[in-house]
Amino acid sequence: MDQNIRERLEAWIDAHFDELLADISALVAIPSVSQKGGSEAPYGEGSRRALDAALEMAQRYGFATQNYENHCGSASLRPGKGPEDEIAFWGHLDVVPPGEGWLVTQPYEPVIRDGYLIGRGSDDNKGPAVGVMYLLRAFEELGVKTRHGLRLFLGCDEEAGMKDVAYYAKNYPASKLVIIPDCGFPVCYGEKGIITADVVTAAPMETVLAAKNGMASNIVPDRAQLTLRGECARADFGEYAAAHAQDGATRIEATGLSRHSAFPEGGVNAIHEATKAALETGLLSEHDKAALAFFTRINDDYLGTALGVDGRDEMSGYTTCTGTMTSMTEDGRMALHLNIRSHILADQDALIANLTRISRENGCTLENVHASKGNYYPRENPIVDAMTVVFNEINGSDLPPYVMGGGTYARKLPNALGFGLGALPRENTTLFAPGHGGAHQPDEGLHLANFKKALLIFGMGILAADEALA
Numbered sequence: 001m002d003q004n005i006r007e008r009l010e011a012w013i014d015a016h017f018d019e020l021l022a023d024i025s026a027l028v029a030i031p032s033v034s035q036k037g038g039s040e041a042p043y044g045e046g047s048r049r050a051l052d053a054a055l056e057m058a059q060r061y062g063f064a065t066q067n068y069e070n071h072c073g074s075a076s077l078r079p080g081k082g083p084e085d086e087i088a089f090w091g092h093l094d095v096v097p098p099g100e101g102w103l104v105t106q107p108y109e110p111v112i113r114d115g116y117l118i119g120r121g122s123d124d125n126k127g128p129a130v131g132v133m134y135l136l137r138a139f140e141e142l143g144v145k146t147r148h149g150l151r152l153f154l155g156c157d158e159e160a161g162m163k164d165v166a167y168y169a170k171n172y173p174a175s176k177l178v179i180i181p182d183c184g185f186p187v188c189y190g191e192k193g194i195i196t197a198d199v200v201t202a203a204p205m206e207t208v209l210a211a212k213n214g215m216a217s218n219i220v221p222d223r224a225q226l227t228l229r230g231e232c233a234r235a236d237f238g239e240y241a242a243a244h245a246q247d248g249a250t251r252i253e254a255t256g257l258s259r260h261s262a263f264p265e266g267g268v269n270a271i272h273e274a275t276k277a278a279l280e281t282g283l284l285s286e287h288d289k290a291a292l293a294f295f296t297r298i299n300d301d302y303l304g305t306a307l308g309v310d311g312r313d314e315m316s317g318y319t320t321c322t323g324t325m326t327s328m329t330e331d332g333r334m335a336l337h338l339n340i341r342s343h344i345l346a347d348q349d350a351l352i353a354n355l356t357r358i359s360r361e362n363g364c365t366l367e368n369v370h371a372s373k374g375n376y377y378p379r380e381n382p383i384v385d386a387m388t389v390v391f392n393e394i395n396g397s398d399l400p401p402y403v404m405g406g407g408t409y410a411r412k413l414p415n416a417l418g419f420g421l422g423a424l425p426r427e428n429t430t431l432f433a434p435g436h437g438g439a440h441q442p443d444e445g446l447h448l449a450n451f452k453k454a455l456l457i458f459g460m461g462i463l464a465a466d467e468a469l470a
Helices: 003-028 044-060 126-142 163-171 270-279 286-298 348-361 382-395 448-468
Strands: 064-067 072-078 086-092 111-113 116-118 149-155 177-180 187-191 193-201 208-210 223-229 241-246 249-255 320-328 334-342 364-372 402-404 416-419 445-447
Touching (some): 044 072, 086 126, 086 448, 126 448, 223 270, 270 286, 286 334, 445 448
Parallel strands (some): 086 149, 086 177
Antiparallel strands (some): 111 116, 116 445, 187 416, 193 334, 193 364, 208 223, 320 334
């Protein structure tokens, strides 16, 4: 590692950090949950506004920008001879829904407090995306040479299906190397497969009147409600659920602890708490009791045991399975939405066959099935080791590259791997309530000391990758 460049880059980051936070805050203030839109805004007006604002920001700093039919955009200060000569960085400007229960600020009113920039998208992924833009600025202003062109891409649909990057990959040539700043350090060289599907009761519910819960497929819900026919005399159902009877109906209200569905460990699924409580009310018909018992078993663990999709491999660990949303169809059937992260070596066709069979055996059908294969970047590629060495040297650690359950743009692009800017340990703080402060949680916060350190690691990692790339 060139210590002179490291010191100069670190000083540049320090000098421009307040400006960087102001730019991130400007984007956080734009509500940009991806939604279905038209040709001028394929992912809704919010995502389009965020894209326009980010490209205008890049232009102010001298970047040449390009808009790819409003699906995504790019910015470069030093383009290569073509994509085959470029290292690309893919960040995203869309965010998960804001959710409820924000305590420190409102989702789109960014504030800096106790060493955090708080607001929806600050950590995932507007902060890292703008951070990469600043690093490319730094290389240019410091005169740091690279062998390859460098280009930042800004997407608009990462949280809602990645149709943006699929559009780009179909219509434009691939980059020589793609680095995704949407995971934790060190190098993430593989991602589990993703299956989403709805388990739907074959017959209409008889005593469940309403069950609309969950914000998004990839969020373990921290709030859930079920409305049942009949009044339940019992009000208390333990730590996470309570019942309220009125006018011939009972509303079950449950709380939990949200997590990203790729990393459900430690979370409390509010849907699970609500269905468990409903089973104890004595109000359910036999049909509804069987349906909610099945939905409860599905969420009894996060391994997919009840659906026959559990398993693991040495490379990527175990498959996770979480029921993250419920809804009622127009004809009164109840659906539980599944978000499954299958280990890399899993046979997704076999998993879907198990899901179909076991759902049918429990009086349900499997609908709206979508499968995305995992991603694997060759572990033996020297780029993996070069970037890992940079991280460990700056961080004072000895961590290996890894595979994760999260899904990023890496699975949709060739020659792609993940590298930061997250997962550095945070010190204990009383700023956040339990289940708050993380990506996809209320009071999402970007830890500023870690972010500054991560920028240095990422910047030096870019240079290491540039040198190692054949």
